[in-house]
Amino acid sequence: MLGKLISYEMKAFGRIMLPLYGALLVLSVILGIGFQTFPQTVLSGRGFAGFGFLTLVFLFVSVCIAIFVMTATLAVTRFWKNLMGHEGYLMFSLPTGIGTIISAKTISVLIWSALSAISGLLSMTVFAMFFIRDLPSNDELLRIIQFVMEGLRNYLPDLIMFLILIAVSLAFFIMRIYASIAIGCQWTSHRLIGSVLAFIGLQILENGIGSILLETGSLSVELSELFWDLTHNCSSIGLQSIFITGLLIGTLIYGAVTYYFIDRRLNLE
Structure with missing residues (x-):
């Protein structure tokens, strides 16, 4: 059932996001062709070609910006409408648990966030390809490949940990939003205001807990010594592991809060 729910969410996102990805790729090709064909006119910004290029930029x-905004907007609105509105009667009638529904929505948002980042990198790569005048020879290409492989071999563990850190951070932020909506929708009216206030309250609570932990003498000394050892004697993987562990714990806590308010205190419109 989890796979079917993810597939449903992916299709719902795709109807809006895929045309935006296509538009971004087409614009990158047109910009590359325009810059390669009329470089001086484009750089000066004069004439019809210069004005057209600036318009395309x-x-x-x-x-x-629309891709970033729509990814965030769909993540919020689909959770709100599907679970907190009248559509909730249909969603909660499915033969699956609430945790599965929440997980499907979170995983879908993570996938589409990754696809959005990939589309941006791909469009910039396509644009940059138009600046390559001469293709490298076989020997040069081989040296480039060897250089890239050597870099991956040296920094691949750090890169993997960094990507995991980004994914977990995004999951933590998404789950905080879901928890805020679940709390805010306990209001019989003005649910949007309640959700915003809940989000702000959770942020303040996080800051307060962090300040209390850091102001605890023994814990502060232990963390300082640990950070010193990690940053001066070890690679950054250890430090990233600490942040990932903390974010995972926070994600699970927010997931439990979301589950509780939906399962025990659900108030559909």
């Missing part, structure tokens, strides 16, 4: 930036 504006559209390119607008689509990039």
Whole structure:
């Protein structure tokens, strides 16, 4: 059932996000062709070609912003409408648990966030390809491949940990939003205001807990010594592991809060 729910969420996102990805890729190709064909006119910004290029740059930036905004908006609105509105009657009638529904929505948002980042990198790569005048020879290409492979071999563990840290951080943020919505929707009216206030309250609570932990003498000394050892004697993997562990714990706590308010105190519109 988890796979079916993820597939359903992916299709719902795809109807909006895929056209934006396509528009971004097309604009990157047009910008590359325009810059390669009329470099001086484009750089000066004069004439019809210069004005057209600036317009395309504006559209390119607008689509990039739209992709970011729509990914965040769909993550919130689909959770709100599917679970907190009238559609909740249908969603909760499915033969699956609430935890599975929440997990499916979170995983879908993570996947589409990754696809959004990949689409941005791909479009910039396509644009950069138009600046390559001469293709490298076989020997040069082989040296480039060897250089890249050597870099991956040396920094691959750090890169993997960094990507995991980004994914866990995003999951933590998404789950905080879901918990805020679940808490805010306990209000019989003004649910949006309640959700915003809950989000702010959770952020303040996080800051307060962090301050209390850091102000605890023994814990503060232990953390300082640990950070010193990790940053001066070890690689950054150990430090990233600490942050990942903390974020995972926070994600599970917010997931439990979301589950509790939906399972025990659900108030559909």
